[in-house]
Amino acid sequence: METFSKKVSMAVVRRLPKYYRYLNDLITQGQERISSKELGEMMGLTASQIRQDLNCFGGYGQQGYGYNIMELKSAIEVLLGIDHKHTCIIVGAGNLGLAIANYDEFKRKGFELKAMFDIDPKLVDANVRGIRIFHVKEMTDFIKLYNVKIGILCVPKEHAQIVADEMIDAGVSAIWNFAPTDLKVPDGVIIENVNLSESLFTLSYLLNE
Amino acid sequence: METFSKKVSMAVVRRLPKYYRYLNDLITQGQERISSKELGEMMGLTASQIRQDLNCFGGYGQQGYGYNIMELKSAIEVLLGIDHKHTCIIVGAGNLGLAIANYDEFKRKGFELKAMFDIDPKLVDANVRGIRIFHVKEMTDFIKLYNVKIGILCVPKEHAQIVADEMIDAGVSAIWNFAPTDLKVPDGVIIENVNLSESLFTLSYLLNE
DNA sequence: TAGATTGTTAATCGATTAACAATC
DNA sequence: TAGATTGTTAATCGATTAACAATC
Numbered sequence: 374m375e376t377f378s379k380k381v382s383m384a385v386v387r388r389l390p391k392y393y394r395y396l397n398d399l400i401t402q403g404q405e406r407i408s409s410k411e412l413g414e415m416m417g418l419t420a421s422q423i424r425q426d427l428n429c430f431g432g433y434g435q436q437g438y439g440y441n442i443m444e445l446k447s448a449i450e451v452l453l454g455i456d457h458k459h460t461c462i463i464v465g466a467g468n469l470g471l472a473i474a475n476y477d478e479f480k481r482k483g484f485e486l487k488a489m490f491d492i493d494p495k496l497v498d499a500n501v502r503g504i505r506i507f508h509v510k511e512m513t514d515f516i517k518l519y520n521v522k523i524g525i526l527c528v529p530k531e532h533a534q535i536v537a538d539e540m541i542d543a544g545v546s547a548i549w550n551f552a553p554t555d556l557k558v559p560d561g562v563i564i565e566n567v568n569l570s571e572s573l574f575t576l577s578y579l580l581n582e
Numbered sequence: 583m584e585t586f587s588k589k590v591s592m593a594v595v596r597r598l599p600k601y602y603r604y605l606n607d608l609i610t611q612g613q614e615r616i617s618s619k620e621l622g623e624m625m626g627l628t629a630s631q632i633r634q635d636l637n638c639f640g641g642y643g644q645q646g647y648g649y650n651i652m653e654l655k656s657a658i659e660v661l662l663g664i665d666h667k668h669t670c671i672i673v674g675a676g677n678l679g680l681a682i683a684n685y686d687e688f689k690r691k692g693f694e695l696k697a698m699f700d701i702d703p704k705l706v707d708a709n710v711r712g713i714r715i716f717h718v719k720e721m722t723d724f725i726k727l728y729n730v731k732i733g734i735l736c737v738p739k740e741h742a743q744i745v746a747d748e749m750i751d752a753g754v755s756a757i758w759n760f761a762p763t764d765l766k767v768p769d770g771v772i773i774e775n776v777n778l779s780e781s782l783f784t785l786s787y788l789l790n791e
Numbered sequence: 792t793a794g795a796t797t798g799t800t801a802a803t804c805g806a807t808t809a810a811c812a813a814t815c
Numbered sequence: 816t817a818g819a820t821t822g823t824t825a826a827t828c829g830a831t832t833a834a835c836a837a838t839c
Contacts, residue, residue, distance in 0.1 A: 382805080382806075384805085384806065384807095385806095386784060386787050386788075387780075387784060389783070389784075389787065390777070390779060390780035390783040390784060391780065393783070394762070394779075394780075408819080408820060408821085409820075409821075410820080416764075417764075419807075419808065419809090420820090421807075421808050421809065421810090422806090422807060422808075424820090424821065424822065424823085425806090425807075425808090425822090425823090428821090428822060428823080432821085432822075434820080434821050434822075435814090435815060435820080435821070436813070436814045436815045436819075436820050436821040436822080437814070437815040437818070437819045437820050437821075438815065438819080438820070438821085439819085439820065439821080440821090452787060452790070453783045453786055453787050453790070454786040454787060454789060454790035455783060455786060459786065459789070467681070467684075468677055468678075468680045468681035468684050469677075469678075469681040471677045471681075472676070472677035472678040472680075472681050473778070475676075475677050476778070478762075478779060479779075479782065482779075482782075482783075484782065484786075522789065523785070523789070546789060547785050547788065547789045549781070549782060549785055553603070553687075555625075555626075563785060563788045563789055565781055565782070565784055565785035565788070567776070567778065567781050568599070569682070569685070569776065570599060570603075570687060570688075570691075571596075571599035571600065571603075572758070572774055572776050573688065573691075573693065573758060573774070574598070574599040574602070574662045574664060574691075575595060575596060575598075575599060575774055576732070576756050576758055576772060576774035577662055577663040577664055577668065577693075578595050578598065578661060578662050578663060579595075579756065579772045579774070580663060580668070580731065580732070580755060580756045580772055581661070581662070581663035591829080591830075593829085593830065593831095594830095617795080617796060617797085618796075618797075619796080628831075628832065628833090629796090630831075630832050630833065630834090631830090631831060631832075633796090633797065633798065633799085634798090634799090634830090634831075634832090636797095637797090637798060637799080641797085641798075643796080643797050643798075644796080644797070644838090644839060645795075645796050645797040645798080645837070645838045645839045646794070646795045646796050646797075646838070646839040647795080647796070647797085647839065648795085648796065648797080649797090
């Protein structure tokens, strides 16, 4: 039962949000503890895999008892960094940008949207639930002033790389990229892609089989 | 050089849309052929992996020459099923539903949006780029009438399962699910999840490290 | 022909599953 | 204490990488 964690592989990291989601549901249902067997059945994973996964980051289980849901949830919350606030901006105030801006859940998990940016003068100065849309030329100064760490990129793919470069120069350390293109960024900058085309094409492949 | 393909693993399938994207770019640039080495450098994969991947579905390469880009692109197009049309509907005409409805790229790849559905009377009968929004109570009949095969689910998670059930009963065979919940569906029905929370939490984890 | 580059087999690496002793 | 269930080691499985003969 080490306090410090083993290396958590990317495969495990990608499952952490799912654990978090199921643990939250269990709390809502008022459950206090759960075994790897039960949780596995709920989530469609093997009990063995769950024990391996959870053991990567410390001994939150207890032989003969299982896992305390509250404790485990808190541990994952800390790992995921959703126990503290993050400052975000959205660049590109089209439908997708607006959809993200309107998604309350992110705010509740500590992702604070400070502003939106767009190049279209018709959108500039508009308000989205109290969030102002600025012209992109204001972006660099804004990022520096508010120490923004997460940039959410919702511009057309033609402009994605240049906006990403500007964000990074200004001090952003992670980009949530919705543009269907692979950004080139310096080492240490985190990119998380959401590529809707790739997702839809995968669905289409499976439909075709 | 078999015509019929070996089993294409899910790992490979998830890479196919990316190959497709890079091949299209190369065509735009007027290039005719490419080696696994060159393509690997562009895409950040090893040449070996590319040869393994492309060999799963037939011999489109030629020793000493490389791959004919046009041919390879066409082959992947067929595999992905984007060489023919698909009939789609969107359920949930919020910002996310609208963002998807407005994404021209999907139409160009053969994903024909036939209608949108919502429960909100303020949205019903509105038009989004020529696409009409109907009340969800019309959904079942519509799916049957137009033989809709792909349902795009953009409703709050509380309603996701029931709408999915209705879609499937009416004849939909694949659901592109944007609700942050795991749908229970009969065998053979295809689910492709886009879980924005899970993506953002993964980014947050990496930022935290 | 000679050089380039594939297709394919073998080696390696990593992730998942199985098994079971440790222990609550 | 006896039963349940973890933590952890070993076995298996699958995916990636390396190597090289085949061949364009």
